Amino acid sequence: MAQSVKGTRDLFGKELDWFQRIEDTARRAFHRHGYREIRTPILEEIEVFKRSVGESSDIVHKEMYDFVDKGGRHVAMRPENTAGVVRAAIQHRMLEASDPQLLYYIGPMFRYERMQAGRYRQFWQIGAESFQVSTPESEAESLVMLYDFLRELGLEHLSFSINSVGTPECRPAFHEAFRAFFQAREAQFCDDCHRRIQENPLRVLDCKNASCQVALEGHPVMVDFLDPASREHHARLKEVLTELGLPFQENPRLVRGLDYYTRTAFEVLSSDLGAQSALLGGGRYDGLVKQLGGPQVAAFGWSIGLDRLAMLMQQLHGETRGAALPVLIPLGPVAALKALALARTWWAQGAAFTLETRGSALKKALTTANRTGAPLALLLGEGELEKGEVTVKDLAAGTQAAWTWDEVAERLRAHQD
DSSP: OOOOOTTOOOOOHHHHHHHHHHHHHHHHHHHHTTOEEOOOOSEEEHHHHIIIIITTSHIIIIIOOEEEOTTSOEEEEOSOSHHHHHHHHHHTTTTSSSSOEEEEEEEEEEOOOOOBTTBOSEEEEEEEEEESOOSHHHHHHHHHHHHHHHHHHTOOSEEEEEEEOOOTTTHHHHHHHHHHHHHTTGGGSOHHHHHHHHHOGGGGGGOOOHHHHHHTTTOOOGGGGOOHHHHHHHHHHHHHHHHHTOOEEEOTTOOOSOTTOOSEEEEEEEOTTSSOEEEEEEEEOTTHHHHTTSOOOOEEEEEEEHHHHHHHHHHHHOSOTTOSOOEEEEOSHHHHHHHHHHHHHHHHTTOOOEEOOSOOOHHHHHHHHHHHTOSEEEEEOHHHHHHTEEEEEETTTTEEEEEEHHHHHHHHHHHHO
């Protein structure tokens, strides 16, 4: 029997219901802030990611699905989408004017990595990117949008973890101090960190190895090496977040897993399921557009894993409200024909329900309705045909009522609201 490829899976039922609810909530939240959707290809030239994510990153070094296609082009299936959005913005000349560009995306990404709960090799991300605005206030506005989106989903115990990773100009002094610190205890670090210290010392701070985290105790911190403008930027962001009442804490080890970040890096922490853990992250990447061949443009963005978020929402809230629809059950061939005509009218009036078309006996139809979680069963038999009514059974409460055909659509719409 054919099986899905390891690390991928089919989305349907309750899980897909949450995916769709999260996507709908995201679109509403982003549109309120003036963000517009962008859809980029899954396949990109591999240089898009090597030049943006960084060859020293674990994504490019270990996880990327890349291959030479039949035309001899070296391509990659996108492991993240900031680089693709930047490439599209450059290609379509979105950044030639100085006006802000506010974009968001929803779609699948691909990484060959160790599978675990909520983590797959084909996974979905929601992300938002803003271009042409460099102020701490613009970052705060993006974080407000993100925070409100998550709160609208029902998450309550949220806080931001923030850091400044400075600029390329102020990092050499930090790198020198950090390499000296590393050298004094290099035997305590893993092989990957020995590679990272040569390629990008900041990446050592991102190592998930427990022994490496212990060895990092007392390490030099990037905020002590910031240039005056970066120090002022970081202080202003903290001031604005405090004024807005957004909870945050500073984390000097927060660098994120990508090479393109400058100044602000952040994560959102959630304790909605108990122990606090990082739910998503992002930051400022002012040099990336130029790095990919565009103009020097300020940029800030973030992304969240939809798979893990859907899993969290399902654990917290169970099924999505209103996932199962009422069902219209005709009794007999005459009623079946009339039910089709009535259903077409009610659907056109905006009512949502399913139509039982198997010609089943009432008991079997009601068994199916109960098993699938239908809240209401609308029965149409000989008596209902004569009266111009449907008998409506509330399958949870065990009560029933009669609705005229003229009021069915309105009452179904009200029930679903």
